Amino acid sequence: MIAYLAQRLLVAAATLLAASLVVFAMLEVIPGDPARLMLGMNATPDALEALRNEMGLNDPLPVRYLDWVAGMAALDFGRSYTYSVPVIDLIVERIVVSLPLALISLALSVVIAIPAGAFAAQRRGRAGDALSMGAAQLGVAIPNFWFALLLIYLFAVWLRLVPAGGFPGWSAGIWPALKALLLPAVALALPQAAILARVTRSALIETLGEDYVRTARAKGLPFGTVLWRHALRNALIPVLTIVGLQFSFLLAGTIIIENVFYLPGLGRLVFQAITQRDLIVVEGVVMLLVATVVAVNFLVDISYAVVDPRLRAR
Amino acid sequence: MKAWTILAAAATLTLFGTSTGLAARTDLVLGMQLEPPHLDPTAGAAAAIDEVLYANVFEGLTRIGPSGEVLPALADSWAISDDGRTYTFKLRSTVKFHDGTDFDAEDVKFSLDRARAADSTNAQKALFAAIDTVEVVDPVTVKVTLKQPQGSFLYNLGWGDAVVVAPESAPTNKEKPVGTGPFKFDNWAKGSAITIVRNPDYWGEPVALDRAEFRIVPDAASQVPALLSGDIQAIPNASIGDALPQMQSDPRFKVVLGSTEGETILSTNNKKPPFDKLEVRQAIAHAIDRKAIIDGASSGIGTPIGSHFSPANKAYVDLTGTYPHDLAKAKELLKQAGLENGFSATLKLPPVPYARDGGQIIASQLRDVGIDLQIIPVEWADWLKQVFTDKDYDLSIVSHTEPNDIDIYSRKDYYFNYDNPAFDKVIEELNLTSDEAKRTELYKQAQKILADDAVNGFLFELPKIGIWDAKLEGLWENSPIQANDLTKVKWLD
Numbered sequence: 001m002i003a004y005l006a007q008r009l010l011v012a013a014a015t016l017l018a019a020s021l022v023v024f025a026m027l028e029v030i031p032g033d034p035a036r037l038m039l040g041m042n043a044t045p046d047a048l049e050a051l052r053n054e055m056g057l058n059d060p061l062p063v064r065y066l067d068w069v070a071g072m073a074a075l076d077f078g079r080s081y082t083y084s085v086p087v088i089d090l091i092v093e094r095i096v097v098s099l100p101l102a103l104i105s106l107a108l109s110v111v112i113a114i115p116a117g118a119f120a121a122q123r124r125g126r127a128g129d130a131l132s133m134g135a136a137q138l139g140v141a142i143p144n145f146w147f148a149l150l151l152i153y154l155f156a157v158w159l160r161l162v163p164a165g166g167f168p169g170w171s172a173g174i175w176p177a178l179k180a181l182l183l184p185a186v187a188l189a190l191p192q193a194a195i196l197a198r199v200t201r202s203a204l205i206e207t208l209g210e211d212y213v214r215t216a217r218a219k220g221l222p223f224g225t226v227l228w229r230h231a232l233r234n235a236l237i238p239v240l241t242i243v244g245l246q247f248s249f250l251l252a253g254t255i256i257i258e259n260v261f262y263l264p265g266l267g268r269l270v271f272q273a274i275t276q277r278d279l280i281v282v283e284g285v286v287m288l289l290v291a292t293v294v295a296v297n298f299l300v301d302i303s304y305a306v307v308d309p310r311l312r313a314r
Numbered sequence: 315m316k317a318w319t320i321l322a323a324a325a326t327l328t329l330f331g332t333s334t335g336l337a338a339r340t341d342l343v344l345g346m347q348l349e350p351p352h353l354d355p356t357a358g359a360a361a362a363i364d365e366v367l368y369a370n371v372f373e374g375l376t377r378i379g380p381s382g383e384v385l386p387a388l389a390d391s392w393a394i395s396d397d398g399r400t401y402t403f404k405l406r407s408t409v410k411f412h413d414g415t416d417f418d419a420e421d422v423k424f425s426l427d428r429a430r431a432a433d434s435t436n437a438q439k440a441l442f443a444a445i446d447t448v449e450v451v452d453p454v455t456v457k458v459t460l461k462q463p464q465g466s467f468l469y470n471l472g473w474g475d476a477v478v479v480a481p482e483s484a485p486t487n488k489e490k491p492v493g494t495g496p497f498k499f500d501n502w503a504k505g506s507a508i509t510i511v512r513n514p515d516y517w518g519e520p521v522a523l524d525r526a527e528f529r530i531v532p533d534a535a536s537q538v539p540a541l542l543s544g545d546i547q548a549i550p551n552a553s554i555g556d557a558l559p560q561m562q563s564d565p566r567f568k569v570v571l572g573s574t575e576g577e578t579i580l581s582t583n584n585k586k587p588p589f590d591k592l593e594v595r596q597a598i599a600h601a602i603d604r605k606a607i608i609d610g611a612s613s614g615i616g617t618p619i620g621s622h623f624s625p626a627n628k629a630y631v632d633l634t635g636t637y638p639h640d641l642a643k644a645k646e647l648l649k650q651a652g653l654e655n656g657f658s659a660t661l662k663l664p665p666v667p668y669a670r671d672g673g674q675i676i677a678s679q680l681r682d683v684g685i686d687l688q689i690i691p692v693e694w695a696d697w698l699k700q701v702f703t704d705k706d707y708d709l710s711i712v713s714h715t716e717p718n719d720i721d722i723y724s725r726k727d728y729y730f731n732y733d734n735p736a737f738d739k740v741i742e743e744l745n746l747t748s749d750e751a752k753r754t755e756l757y758k759q760a761q762k763i764l765a766d767d768a769v770n771g772f773l774f775e776l777p778k779i780g781i782w783d784a785k786l787e788g789l790w791e792n793s794p795i796q797a798n799d800l801t802k803v804k805w806l807d
Contacts, residue, residue: 032695033703038351039437040359041702042716051435082351083504084488093504149535156543164543165536166529167506259533262540264505268532272505276351277695 001305008301012294019290020072024065027279033057034081034277055081068283077284082276087284090269097167098265101181101188102250108189109196110243114232116193117200117239122227124205132197139194148187148260155183165261184261188254192246199242203235210234244300248293338807340524342786344798345531345540345549349505352488355474356429359437361715361796364474365551366508366528368797371412372477372493375403375422376468382626382717382794384468388417388478388494389456398463398748405454409517411480412498418453425478426458438475444745465748469718474797496521496801506530522788522804541567541781548782550789550798553667555613561781570780571615572792573626576713578616578668580676580771581701583708585731589659593651595768599637600644601683602676608774611672616774621761622720625775626792629757633765633772644683656684659708663689664697668776669711676711676771702729713776717795720760723769730769737763 035051036043052058059067071078077087120132156164162183168176207213208231216226255267266285273281350362355372369377375389386392389403409417428434430442444464449457460467470476483492491499496518497510507529512521529546531537538557540546554561562569580602588594604618617625620633637643648654663673670691677687687709692700701707707729714722723732724741737760744756765772778793788803 030695031699032693033699036698036703037695038358038360039435041698041714042359042440042719042722043437044439046432047435047437047439050433053433054435084352090504145535149539152536152539152543156545157539160543164539164545165531166540166545167503169503169506260536262506262529262531262533262536264503264530268505272349275694 004305005302008298012298015294016287016291017069020069020287021065023283023286023290024068027283028061030277030279032277034279037277038082057081068280072284072287077287078280080273080278080281082273082278083281087281090281091266091285091288094264094266094269096170097181097263098251098254098267101185101254101263101265102247104181105185105188105192105250106243106247108185109192109246112189112193113196114200114239117197118204118227118232120197120201121204121208122224129201133201136194136197139190140198142191144187144191145256145260147190148183148257151183151187152260165263167263180261180263184254184257184263187260188250188257192250196239196242196246200235200239203238204231207231207235244296248289248296251289251292338522339805340522341526342523342548342800342803342805343527343529343546345537345546346528346551346798347530347532347534347537347553349530349532350508353491353499353502353508354479354487355477356425356479356484357435357437357488364796365798366510367491367493367495367499368474368477368795369495369799369801370497370510370526371491371495371499372474372479373495374471374473374477375405376472378469378472378717378795378797380790380792380794380799382792384472387472388422392468394748398465398746399460401458401460401467402451403456403458405456406517407454409494410515411483411494412492412513413480413483415480415482417478417480417494419450419456420453421478421480422456423448423450424481424484425476428479428484429476436475438473441470441473441476463746463748465745465753466718473795497523497526500525519801521801523800526800526803528798548780548786548789550778550780550782551793552779552781554779554781555667558613558779566784567781568784568786570782570789570791572778572780572790573617573624574713574715574776574778574793575624575626575717575719575795576715576776577619577622577624577719578672578711578713578773578776579622580773581707581710581712581730582770583705583729583731584733584769586708588651588653588657589708591651592767593647594653596637597644597647597651597683598680598685598771599768600640600647601680601685602771602773603639603679604634604773606679607672607675610675611668612774612777615777615779617777618774619772621765621772622714622723622770623757623761624717626794627718627757629754629761631758631761633761636765637768641683648683648685653684656686658686658688661687661689661709661711662697662701662707663691663711664694665691666713668713672711672773705729705731709771711773715776715796720757720764723760723764732767732769734763734767737767 034055035048039047039051068078080087080090083090116132120129123129152164155161162179167180170177213226213231216230251266254265255271258265258268270282270285346362346365348362350366351358351360353363353367355363355367373387375387376384377387379385388406388409390406391404393402405419411417426442426445426448429436430445444460444462446459446461451457479487480492496513496516498513500509500511502508507527509527511525531540534553537549537552537554561567582589582595584590608614608616618634620636623630661673661677663669673689677689680687701710721741722728724738740756740760744753747753747756780789782789785806787806790799
């Protein structure tokens with residue numbers, strides 16, 4: 001087990017290092033000068049040069065790479081070129097919006113999708129199945145920014161129940177902050193729930209064909225009990241895989257919804273940093289996401305080993 | 315602690331006001347599309363920096379007023395020597411920076427010297443190039459000597475890039491701006507909003523607002539619901555496209571169509587064949603239908619221009635008739651240039667709607683005279699590199715938003731690659747002239763030369779669409795300089 005753990009850890013570290021090299025190299029070849037973007041069209045050459053020096057852009061590439069990697073090992077992600085504050089501060093400021101938003105929409109998505117998928121599987125081929133899967137089809141097809149605007153017009157402009165956008169900050173109190181995250185979470189959850197419901201349905205239908213289900217039915221258990229107690233638990237593996245993927249997407253892939261609701265989240269930070277060529281911020285956030293994915297995979301690997309003793313013996 | 319007390323006081327006032335219904339509102343939330351990268355107007359070109367801070371938090375020796383005029387600010391008055399080279403400024407004596415330190419002549423010297431120093435990162439360093447020395451005569455008198463007379467010197471000092479900062483706070487202004495203005499910086503929730511509050515110790519006329527918040531609304535589609543729901547009460551520079559008629563017919567809002575200083579042009583590489591031929595540039599000018607471009611790329615709003623000059627300026631001449639829309643004439647000119655079969659070229663477009671939409675219209679208009687344009691969309695960073703810095707382009711579309719910037723055509727190596735000694739001479743003379751009537755005359759000459767040379771395709775002046783609550787007054791109709799001056803803004807009850 002120790003050897004297995006050590007091996008997995010080594011793989012995780014190597015993945016991170018390789019990712020850092022790829023991320024750094026890719027961003028360096030993108031054309032565009034952060035100093036020129038900052039000072040604009042009227043800037044004199046000496047002012048540009050002075051700013052490049054100040055930003056540390058004139059150091060040779062290998063030096064900058066090593067500085068960056070060494071810094072990250074100590075949790076120092078460098079200083080933003082544009083904001084000129086530590087990158088880690090920017091990330092923390094945004095994560096307090098993005099993480100709760102991702103968690104709320106994920107929870108919403110699960111709460112909607114699993115009953116809907118089970119319901120459809122239970123009534124396979126009947127009207128209920130067609131209805132819920134039809135709704136899921138619609139959920140996948142509707143562009144979420146458009147759905148978001150509909151929500152804004154209904155709940156913010158017409159009913160005035162929630163703000164049309166923006167984030168007051170957690171310092172304004174839990175309730176106002178949660179209220180600001182409510183519509184975006186719904187807008188994000190809908191398409192995710194639609195996908196998840198379809199996955200749940202097909203996984204359930206597959207497990208319903210297994211021998212142990214037949215056995216359970218044969219010993220006289222009602223169909224509903226078999227489905228909810230026996231089949232659903234076994235069908236959860238593919239569902240959880242999708243949930244894991246959705247989580248990393250929801251953490252930073254929500255740029256469009258963040259724009260529509262003008263939320264200061266991680267997605268917008270990356271987007272803004274890319275357009276302003278604030279490369280060190282982009283690099284920092286991307287590395288953080290890589291680390292999240294690596295960490296999740298590491299945990300999954302461990303749990304496989306816990307579940308399946310054959311892996312431990314290897 | 316102090317900021318907290320003021321906030322609490324402001325909150326109490328607001329509460330009191332609304333509960334009794336006697337006093338007018340004193341808070342305001344404004345929407346803006348782009349967030350400033352930092353909050354130091356002396357170290358960045360982003361319009362968003364000045365849109366928050368200019369005239370509100372920071373002040374210069376002079377300032378630019380709502381119709382583009384030069385007004386006194388931290389300098390109470392000034393005297394200009396007969397040779398036009400020495401400016402003696404009398405400063406206001408009761409001014410304090412927001413951190414409590416006194417403002418005096420040393421701060422002025424520090425600010426001007428810092429902006430023109432060798433290691434300066436001022437985005438408009440050229441504004442200060444004419445300064446030879448800055449001397450402190452006494453705490454309220456500063457003498458600035460120029461290398462040669464500069465007619466626009468007082469105007470230049472009114473730019474956001476020329477505001478006065480204190481040596482103690484200059485290094486931290488990017489995060490925590492400290493100025494002398496009627497508002498003080500309060501808080502910046504990055505990605506979300508910037509808040510400024512009234513400065514109780516302001517030297518001049520106190521402002522009516524207690525607190526103003528600039529909220530970042532990056533998506534154009536979100537601007538309308540933000541106004542309708544009352545979350546935001548003003549968007550001074552809105553980009554709402556098709557929703558404009560809806561807002562115009564809503565009595566709760568005022569929609570104000572004004573002008574910016576943005577000359578939107580079809581930038582042309584004047585050294586690259588075949589654009590080095592005057593006939594080709596004239597042919598393009600004749601082939602362009604400005605009205606169709608304004609309709610398609612700017613919702614029909616915007617004044618057509620015939621040269622690189624703002625129609626809001628009093629020295630403006632309408633030169634749109636120099637090369638009227640005339641396809642036969644355009645074809646004829648191409649024939650004279652030996653290009654009767656037309657030619658192909660590229661059109662590199664930055665990611666702004668007026669450029670992307672306008673580019674398609676221009677490409678179809680030029681196709682009618684046999685010029686085949688390949689559209690290449692580029693990002694801003696790419697545009698600045700390829701087009702602006704490396705001059706690797708044929709045609710592009712961009713709005714030049716700096717005020718009074720006709721002199722860029724005399725800059726060597728500027729990306730138009732335009733070189734006309736007669737034009738340079740006019741600009742040189744303009745620099746040496748401070749007499750208003752003579753300057754107007756010279757500006758007119760300069761506009762005429764650019765129009766005749768068809769240096770670029772001159773399209774339209776970028777409009778400013780302001781939308782705000784009908785009970786709000788005092789926001790600028792035009793933007794002669796990029797700013798949201800809140801000093802005269804108040805709620806009517």
